[in-house]
Amino acid sequence: MRYAPAILVGRLTRFAARLRKPGGGSAVPGLVVNRIAPNYLKRTLSGFPQGLVVVSGSSGKSTTTKMLVAVLRAHHVEVFTNPSTANISQGLTSALLERADWRGRVPGEMAVLEMDEGHGALVMQGVDARVVTLMNVMVDQIDRFHDSEMVAGMLARIAARASESVVVNGDDAYLGRLVDALGPDVAVRRFGVAEPVMASAPRGLGYAETTPERIPVGDGVRLERVDGRSAVLDDHGSSVAIGLPARGIHYGVDATAAYTTAKALLGERFDPQTAADALSAIPAVFGRGERIRVRDQDVDFVLVQNPASYQLNVDSIEPGTSDILFAIGSDVRDPSYFWPTDASSLGRVSIVSGSKAPEAALMLAYDDVVVDRVEPDLGRALDDFLAAPAPASGTKTIVFSADSMRRTRAHLGLTGAE
CATH class of the missing domain: 3.90.190.20 (Mur ligase, C-terminal domain)
Structure with missing residues (x-):
């Protein structure tokens, strides 16, 4: 009941925004609700029975999140996510409003959300995540994220909210140093690419600093091969063939991250073939x-x-x-x-x-x-x-x-x- 007035105002704002600009204005309702009820976002994110999963990093968040949601749903998990790829605080609140009932409650067993590095560090203050997946640190938007040390610091604050595990790109040196500082109660699960895949990208994969060696077989899930829109993963010695939504090694990395995260979340319920089928069926994400x-x-x-x-x-x-x-x-x-x-x-x-x-x-x-x-x-x-x-x-x-x-x-x- 406490959020009913804010929900009503937010929905009226959304209606007005879409009358003015069909298909647009998606973040405006969230901005209004965040002003009226500043605790709504944090309180709602903390209320999912199977917890919150956060995907962040400089690049690959949207595709990885969509892939992860598809794999979890294929395993019959009811997932709430931000389908519009809106990943800042007002966009996240708007995504919740789309599904919330009049009391502000959102259906779903688990929330899987991509979060902007800077906004995520703020949103996650006072919010615990079950699992945090970190994609990479890149030299990013020149007016916001040109400083890699700053980006790594933001991601560290998000990772610090993980209660169960952090899934991390083992080829990114900044992230490697970041997870070394995590507490002993948080498991670290790595994904990465095999040496032949890295060698096939003569300009590298764009990380601000790449580790000198690839993660060894058995130490995580590795992207073994990419051929057009097809790829092969190595899951601790077992080969898993998957399809990709588009050409490019980076889409293979996204799929590897999603597969690793789903395995961390599902445990014994995880089925590699179900995951492979879900990944292979996913379309490309918005552009x-x-x-x-x-x-x-x-x-x-x-x-x-x-x-x-x-x-x-x-x-x-x-x-x-x-x-x-x-x-x-x-x-x-x-x-x-x-x-x-x-x-x-x-x-x-x-x-x-x-x-x-x-x-x-x-x-x-x-x-x-x-x-x-x-x-x-x-x-x-x-x-x-x-x-x-x-x-x-x-x-x-x-x-x-x-x-x-x-x-x-x-x-x-x-x-x-x-």
């Missing part, structure tokens, strides 16, 4: 290697958010793809942020668009990428790109930053849940 049918043609969406994800995702685009739209928006405040990356594998880009189109085109030119056209108006660029004939090779591909992704989806009428 992250997602293939969408738009205007009677398939289009691949590739989201780039920081230099590491830019490099990994550009490298994962199928070689020979001939029709590419490249859009960088206002979320990239300083495009020089991406200059250390190498986009030469693209070869040619049909259109460069977005509010940072001239800077992006210059950056691509320095990577010897041929740019056919610069069109700052994203709507016009999208219409022209999609109206063009079918590509000579591959699938039409749109590479975009988060701001351009949102504008692209709005322009194309893709306003459903992420």
Whole structure:
């Protein structure tokens, strides 16, 4: 009863926001409820019978969370999650409001939530998690998370709230040092890649600091092989074949993290084949290697958010793809942020668009990428790109930053849940 007025106001706010902007305004109701009832988020997160699971890190949170939820549900666990990938405090509260009854109670045996590194460190104050999964530490958003030591400190505060275990990327040196400081009552479970997988990524996997050696067989779950959208995991000596939602080693790492976390949570109830089947069936997450049918043609969406994800995702685009739209928006405040990356594998880009189109085109030119056209108006660029004939090779591909992704989806009428 204590949260009923806040729930009512939040739902009215959500209704008004969606009238004003269909498909948008998802975080606004949470912002309002957090102001009216500041303890609602923490109290609700602490109320799930089988506990709270938190996935955090610089990159891979959304895909790993979706994979983990799919594996748990395949094992008949009723899971609450944040399906819109909203991972800051107001977004998390909005996700709870979507499912809450009028008293604020949310159904589910277990909550599995991705959390932004900075907001997660604040949200988790006074909230215990059963398991915390940490993906990586990368040089991230230049205006927020450029300092790797700061990011590691935030993740350490989240990890400190784990009561049962911390699942950690064993190839990330920052995370290795972080878990060394955990108390003896918290189990540490590692995942990582085998040496041949690491060697197949000549630029590495984007971690701020990579450990010099891979985790040995038997010390965790390892990604043994990636071939396009197929991968093989080693689970303490047993091979597990899985499908991936998109091309790229990083999606294999996400799947390995989800598999390891599910095994930690389920214990003897965990079935490797059930997990493999669930992982293989999962679609791509909202722009992250997602293939969408738009205007009677398939289009691949590739989201780039920081230099590491830019490099990994550009490298994962199928070689020979001939029709590419490249859009960088206002979320990239300083495009020089991406200059250390190498986009030469693209070869040619049909259109460069977005509010940072001239800077992006210059950056691509320095990577010897041929740019056919610069069109700052994203709507016009999208219409022209999609109206063009079918590509000579591959699938039409749109590479975009988060701001351009949102504008692209709005322009194309893709306003459903992420």
